[in-house]
Amino acid sequence: MASFFDLIRSPIKAQLFLLTRLPSAFFSGLKIPEADEQHCVATVPYRWFTKNPFRSTYFACLSMAAEMSTGVLAMANLYNRKPAVSMLVVHTEASYYKKATGLTRFTCADGAAIRAAVAQAIATGEATTIKARSLGTNEAGDPVAEFFITWSFKVKK
DSSP states (O other), X not given: OHHHHHHHHOHHHHHHHXXXXXXXXXXXXXXXXXXXXXXXXXXXXXXXXXXXXXXXXXXXXXXXXXXXXHHHHHHHHHTTXXXXXXXXXXXXXXXXXSOOOSOEEEEEOOHHHHHHHHHHHHHHSSXXXXXXXXXEEOTTSOEEEEEEEEEEEEEOO
């Protein structure tokens, strides 16, 4: 897991990953400034590529950053895993509290719960789900949006 976080913390490798695997995240300016086994932070700026007609960050870009904050924790638990485990978003919920007009910072602190869900999927051989929370805040620290991303984990056969 530590080697995965080393990759994520490398600005060049992280941006290369986004460019090749998630180009919309790359062009949106999504960044991962913090990540460890317990939490992950993903940021998305308000700029031309991410704006909507209402002069705020488009909800899909907010969703992308929220998903990334939870997904990095999931990917870390699956990196070089034997047996291989697949991951898939099966449900999302979102609440929006304020217009996102600057840098929005999404934080997920569900690393332990995600690790437990992956372990359960491996132990039972059955698909396991986890509902991970990601809170988006503005530069003043005020809540902008809250997402719940439900991930499914299943051992590949």
